[in-house]
Amino acid sequence: MNVVADLQKGLDEVLDVYAIREQFPILKREVKGKPLVYLDNAATSQKPQVVIDALVNYYTNCNANIHRGIHTLAEEATAAFEATRDTVQKFIGAASREEIIFTRGTTEGINLVAYTWGRQNLHAGDEVIISGMEHHSNIVPWQIICEEKNAVLKVIPVDDNGELILEEFEKLLTEKTKIVSVVHVSNALGTVNPVKQIIDAAHAKGAVVLIDGAQSSVHLDINVQEMDCDFFAFSAHKLYGPTGVGALYGKKHILEAMPVFQGGGEMIKDVTFAKTTYNDLPYKYEAGTPNIADVVAFKAALDFMTETGMKKMRDYEHELLAYATEQLEQIEGLKIIGKAREKTSLISFVIDKVHPQDVGILLDNRGIAVRTGHHCAQTLMDRFCIPGTIRASFAIYNTKEEIDALVEGLKKAIKLLV
Amino acid sequence: MTIQQVEDEIVEEFSLFDSWDDKYEYIIDLGKRLAPLDDKYRVDENKVRGCQSTVWLGAEYKEDGKIYFTADSDAIIVKGLISMLIRVLSGRTPDEIINAPLTFIQRIGMTTHLAQTRSNGLLSMVKQMKNYAVAFKIKNSQLQ
């Protein structure tokens, strides 16, 4: 009896990839006459049927503008929209729902902080620290605000394995440091950064910390309270949800003290020509009609992940990562860029005498989707003195057979190209 | 041969291939055999804005009134594509180049086969070659 129960329990803890694949309709399509092998998940993940259904259902059954109507549809739409906020709060372990602001995605979340918190708190000579493995969306907003305020942008260097050099970070941190904005997981290398350590060190100097969670939110258990970050930005489309929506978490007392971002409807309490008073959190930062349908479907994506089980997904992804690393390393002339001790299921690599773009085209010809280029992290590519890499990033619906197809495709491509 | 005839010839050559594997093999081979670029052209002004690869395009207007193109790229498929463009457009007068239909790219299925971003790279190469023709034409008319 116990043996059977244990066996069943064991099976329950293992991800059934074929059952998962069934839930993603796009995986049935062909590309260039071959079954699609989608390995560009770090750019955006595919969507399960429940997310697609949530979108269709919203427009079919309960479309209305939210927060203002007194009619039934408006109430239903508002309830669905606000239910996502509660789910996001739980998903990232925030203390209250007011700390969750809906955005267009990670990019808008970072910009919001740069333009509001940054504009209020940065002054001439102040310092902003980012890292050498940031996505352009966590570089450019800070460059803009630093230029405007005559503040100084400093960069934590990256070592040859693709890890942040923390001793250098400690040296960069001073009383002048006002904010540290770093990526949790690198989209170009897969490196998981020791954010807790970074956050604690920054707080000790009185700086606040923003974590770019675009890549981490789909792979790691996120608990913003344990992490103790001041801001956390992420996008729904990278975690099986719809495009065009994301969330920004901010600690309540910080969000309350910040000036508003955009002005318009929804974010106000009273408007007169003499003076406007602003709405309470989180609406203060949600001007205008939001992307209601996608916010509603965002919940379906989070529920899908929670129901599938974060640990189960992570274990399976690690299995894929280990297998792919082992297989790719056997290809002659192939060099993996980014060998951090802790990585998510993403492998960036270059191949001797071969341009990434050529490999991308030839793989596409076999129905295999990878990303090639600088991955919006040009400064990081410069660090490794390469124009770009080929990046294969794995999601829970990928299989070892697909990794075999990638390896086969790469070998064929190399034979043609070299 | 006219430009149109060379284009037709390329389309016919491509029709012999059964699969895109073979077509790519052919394009890659063209890329490998493209005549090397003179170093004097390997400068920033001659870079064509592409997607991920770098292309250098050199153009020389000779006394016979024709433009001669040479090029290079760090990516081999792109280089193969340029090689075809050079075959069609090099050694032509500015007017011929400006008016070249260049339908072969579409007719061999390249624009639908290459992802949009890469097709754009190919199109910016064509645009650059036509720009050279316009520039030489203007310079020419000013000299006369």
Ligand SMILES: Cc1ncc(COP(=O)(O)O)c(C=O)c1O
């Ligand atoms: C690490 C990282 N940060 C930020 C972003 C930007 O996210 P989005 O384009 O969804 O705003 C991405 C997306 O590629 C990313 O990978």
